[in-house]
Each structure stands twice: as structure tokens, then as C-alpha cells.
Amino acid sequence: MSKAQMTKTLRFAITAFCAAGVLAGSVFVGAAVAADRKPEDALKYRKGVLTGLAWHFGPVVAMAKGEAPFDQAQLTERAAAMAALSKMLGEGFIQGTAMGQIEGTKSKPEIWSDSADFQKKLEALQTATAALASASGSLAQGDLGKHVAAIGGSCKACHDTYRAK
Ligand code: HEC
Missing domain, CATH: 1.20.120.10 (Cytochrome c/b562)
Structure with a gap:
């Protein structure tokens, strides 16, 4: 894999991860709230x-x-x-x-x-x-x-x- 390809793959992975993070956001917020009870x-x-x-x-x-x-x-x-x-x-x-x-x-x-x-x-x-x-x-x-x-x-x-x- 070339360096450019690798950067691209990595960027894709990060974007995908962040999108998943947004979807899972409510779960994380829930956990944070639980810790603050x-x-x-x-x-x-x-x-x-x-x-x-x-x-x-x-x-x-x-x-x-x-x-x-x-x-x-x-x-x-x-x-x-x-x-x-x-x-x-x-x-x-x-x-x-x-x-x-x-x-x-x-x-x-x-x-x-x-x-x-x-x-x-x-x-x-x-x-x-x-x-x-x-x-x-x-x-x-x-x-x-x-x-x-x-x-x-x-x-x-x-x-x-x-x-x-
Ligand atoms: C895994 C442990 C556990 C089990 C199983 C359990 N209790 Fe308790 N119960 C407690 C503890 C600990 C307290 C004291 C709560 C406190 O004051 O922080 C308590 C308190 C209570 C109280 C008083 C609540 C209050 O307002 O002060 C009632 C009523 C009660 N239990 C009913 C039940 C009944 C009925 C069951 C079974 C169907 C049950 N418990 C099963 C641990 C348990």
C-alpha cells in the first residue's frame, strides 16, 4: 500500500469511526450521566x-x-x-x-x-x-x-x- 493510499484508508477509518461515535453518542452520554449520579x-x-x-x-x-x-x-x-x-x-x-x-x-x-x-x-x-x-x-x-x-x-x-x- 502506498503512503497516499494508507493515508486515505486511515482517513476513511477515522471518518467511519466518528460517524459511529455520533450514532452511539446517546449511549456515551448515558454513561457519563450515570457516573454523575x-x-x-x-x-x-x-x-x-x-x-x-x-x-x-x-x-x-x-x-x-x-x-x-x-x-x-x-x-x-x-x-x-x-x-x-x-x-x-x-x-x-x-x-x-x-x-x-x-x-x-x-x-x-x-x-x-x-x-x-x-x-x-x-x-x-x-x-x-x-x-x-x-x-x-x-x-x-x-x-x-x-x-x-x-x-x-x-x-x-x-x-x-x-x-x-
Ligand atoms: C440483593 C440484596 C437485596 C435483595 C435481594 C432484597 N433487598 Fe430489600 N433491601 C436491601 C438493602 C441493602 C436495603 C437497605 C436500603 C437502604 O436503606 O439503602 C433494603 C431495604 C428494603 C426495604 C426498605 C426500603 C426503604 O424505603 O427504606 C424494603 C421495603 C425492602 N428492602 C423489600 C425487599 C423485598 C420485598 C425483597 C424481595 C422481593 C427485597 N427487599 C430483596 C437489599 C436487598
Whole structure:
């Protein structure tokens, strides 16, 4: 390849790269914004997601116990909401938002120092809620209890280790 050809090829490559950069711009902007999140907003966000999980889980538990009528359509909606919220939860635990770093949180510093284990506990929740979401459309009331136990167990396992009393 001649020097002129090489320059041309290189210029083309740079142009193509920049064009791709423009297209991917929104992704980069998103990442930059994520890095700038305010700690207090992250706390509000994760408490919101957790409150949402509890909001949907309560009526599902009641159905499992027979304290509320079994309603398949409602179960399906709540299970889908919980599966979605479970996937949204991790994002709320940004650096610098542990107890001792900000006010109003019960999140132990171990969430960040034992992050691989925290991630495992988060994935246990995601697996359990996804399993209920996929089964919910045709699930019998009698089979709801074991899903509720699996989900509730994943909440408890994480709280026991990573949430202060
Ligand atoms: C992977 C870990 C993890 C899992 C799984 C988990 N939680 Fe939590 N939860 C936490 C932590 C940590 C806190 C403390 C949050 C804080 O104060 O920063 C918390 C706090 C909460 C709160 C209090 C929110 C507030 O406004 O103070 C509720 C309600 C809650 N969790 C419900 C649930 C339910 C219901 C489930 C299961 C369906 C669940 N959590 C699963 C880690 C988890």
C-alpha cells in the first residue's frame, strides 16, 4: 500500500469511526450521566425500587396463603412487575452510598466490599422473580407457595447480610 493510499484508508477509518461515535453518542452520554449520579438520588431510586418490590409481593403472598382470592391476571401482572424491578435494583447501589457515607440508608459497606456475593444475592432474587413471572400465566394456587418461599428467601438472605437492622 502506498503512503497516499494508507493515508486515505486511515482517513476513511477515522471518518467511519466518528460517524459511529455520533450514532452511539446517546449511549456515551448515558454513561457519563450515570457516573454523575447524586448519592441521594441513588438512595431514593433504590428505596423506590425496593418499595415497589414489597408493594407487589404483599398481595402475591396473600394469594399464596389464601388470605386473598387467587387472581391469575393480577398475579401475572405483579410477577412481571417484580421481575422487572429485580433487574432495575442493582443500578441503585452506586459507590459512595453506604451507611457512614450518606444519611438515611441501611445499606452496609459490605455491599461494595463483597460485591461478588451481593451480586449473587441480587441474581437469586432475579432468578426467583423471573421463574414466577414465566410460570404465573398457568400456575395453580397450590403451586404459588413454593415461588413465594423462593422469592421471600432471596429477600431475607440479602437483608440478613447487607441491610442494617
Ligand atoms: C440483593 C440484596 C437485596 C435483595 C435481594 C432484597 N433487598 Fe430489600 N433491601 C436491601 C438493602 C441493602 C436495603 C437497605 C436500603 C437502604 O436503606 O439503602 C433494603 C431495604 C428494603 C426495604 C426498605 C426500603 C426503604 O424505603 O427504606 C424494603 C421495603 C425492602 N428492602 C423489600 C425487599 C423485598 C420485598 C425483597 C424481595 C422481593 C427485597 N427487599 C430483596 C437489599 C436487598
